[in-house]
Amino acid sequence: MTLLDVEVVKATRSAAPAAFIRRSLQRAASLPELEARLPEGRPAVAVRVTTHDELQRLNRTYAGEDHATDVLSFAGAGEHLGDIAISWPAVVRQAASYGHDERTEVALLAVHGLLHLLGWDHASASERREMTRLTVSALRLSGVTLARGRAYMRRARAGCTGNG
Numbered sequence: 001m002t003l004l005d006v007e008v009v010k011a012t013r014s015a016a017p018a019a020f021i022r023r024s025l026q027r028a029a030s031l032p033e034l035e036a037r038l039p040e041g042r043p044a045v046a047v048r049v050t051t052h053d054e055l056q057r058l059n060r061t062y063a064g065e066d067h068a069t070d071v072l073s074f075a076g077a078g079e080h081l082g083d084i085a086i087s088w089p090a091v092v093r094q095a096a097s098y099g100h101d102e103r104t105e106v107a108l109l110a111v112h113g114l115l116h117l118l119g120w121d122h123a124s125a126s127e128r129r130e131m132t133r134l135t136v137s138a139l140r141l142s143g144v145t146l147a148r149g150r151a152y153m154r155r156a157r158a159g160c161t162g163n164g
Helices: 018-029 052-063 088-098 102-117 125-140 152-159
Strands: 005-010 044-050 071-077 080-087
Touching: 005 018, 018 044, 018 102, 018 125, 044 088, 044 102, 052 071, 052 080, 052 088, 071 102, 080 088, 080 102, 088 102, 102 125
Parallel strands: 005 044, 044 080
Antiparallel strands: 071 080
């Protein structure tokens, strides 16, 4: 049974299949901690894989920060949890930097955005540890393992702004 409807829009060319992103988020939603926070009914999320410029524009418009970031999340209402925007150029750059493939990086960013939509944050060290634990567990459900040494929350904290 699918716990989460996921719509993926690829606004730019990317090597990550929409089905992979969708499946990664659906499997993540089955993690008991995440499932407990899903709204009743038919919860849904939209994911947009897009350009560096669009992430910069969104970040400037909605968070007041005039720079691109890797992922932003925008809360929805009711059954629509919200929207996640992912910069494909950031995925490519970060995957190369951390030594894993682009599918791993896009899954990581998608799960990160989903955690934000479900109410998790990473402002404190304990929150960062919890988000890291949940992210690793959620990715494992899709057979995704982060590269050794990927300092997930330290980097994500620097990359996340405002809604992301």
